[in-house]
Amino acid sequence: MESSSKVREVVADLEKISLFPEGGFKPLIHKIPALLRNMENAGSLFDPDVVAIGPCHHDNPDLQGMKNIKKMAAKEFCSKSEHKVSAFYLTVQKVSGQASKCYPTSIDLNDFTDMMFYDGCFLLQFIKSTADRRARSPWTDLIRRMGTTH
Structure with missing residues (x-):
């Protein structure tokens, strides 16, 4: 089979596939089982010290x-892109309803969308900032200081 026809075949096959199965979701991102959490000296190993990503520790007052x-981070990430903030947010908003079903935790959909937008931008900007050691901005300076405090 020639290369371009194989590509068309794969593209056509993927277009038939739904990203979200019919009939709903069972949560895919679970909390740490109590058996592990209750092991001696293990409970605190599963709790974030600096930043919460996702809904499980979202309301932790210490974070x-x-x-x-x-x-x-979101402002820095979006400002360095050719896309507008609204484009990023609307992309997250389009999938947030289905994505929220991946978690066992119930959270207001608007709050979930905001959280996923900010968490996603934070992670992407963190990766970008730590990968490019030459980058200089208040954000990268802050991240580097945080990295040296632990």
Whole structure:
């Protein structure tokens, strides 16, 4: 089979596939089982110390200070892109309803969408900032300082 026809075949095959199965979801991202969490000296190993990603520790009062850092990261990430912030947010919003079903935790859909937008931007900007050691901005300086404090 020639290369271009194989590509068309794969593209056609993927276009038939739904990203979300019919009949709903069972949660795919689970909390740590109590058996592991209750092991001696293990409970705190599963709790984030600096930043919560996703809904499981989203409301932890000890991690609320990072919400502003996530917003800084989102601003930095979006400002370096050719796309508008609204384009990023609308992309997250399109899949947030289905994505929220991957978690056993119930959260308001608007809050979930906001959380996924900020968490996603934070992770992408963190990766980008740590990968490019030459980049200089208030955000990268902050991340580098945080990395040397632990």
